[in-house]
Amino acid sequence: MYKGLAIIFGFLFIGETLSEIFSLPIPGNVIGMVLLTFALLFNVINVEDIEKEAEFFIRNMSVMFIPPGVGIISYWGLIKSQAVPIFGALVISFALTLVLTAKFVELLGGGEQ
Incomplete structure (x- = not known):
């Protein structure tokens, strides 16, 4: 150990x-x-x-999410005032990650379907 x-x-x-x-x-x-x-x-x-x-x-990874959760609660006013840019960044990064992951898997698979 x-x-x-x-x-x-x-x-x-x-x-x-x-x-x-x-x-x-x-x-x-x-x-x-x-x-x-x-x-x-x-x-x-x-x-x-x-x-x-x-x-x-x-x-035990769930324990690592406690500090960010407390931070979200502590800064809720700031997060709420910036909700549109935060939400936009989340949606764009999610879509980009999804497309790039799909392309990478397709590349590794040799383009087979």
Whole structure:
């Protein structure tokens, strides 16, 4: 268990450090996750080393939505005053994600239907 957590938090630390040192506009946790993904793809680390810990984090992911929920309640007045741009951005990003995902799956499938 300690090995898996050390690997996951190690990549988080590396990502945060790179983001801070190079003043990147990308959050450190995203950089760490991308680095972890590449480490898994190129067999630098084994999936078995982090599988149990990753499953634990996924099972308990709902806890991570509590702070954003509290933020929405706290800033409801501001969100309400900007409802149209927020809703527009949500609809456009949803549609764009849907189309791009469909095209990507089509590309991976070789255009077969």
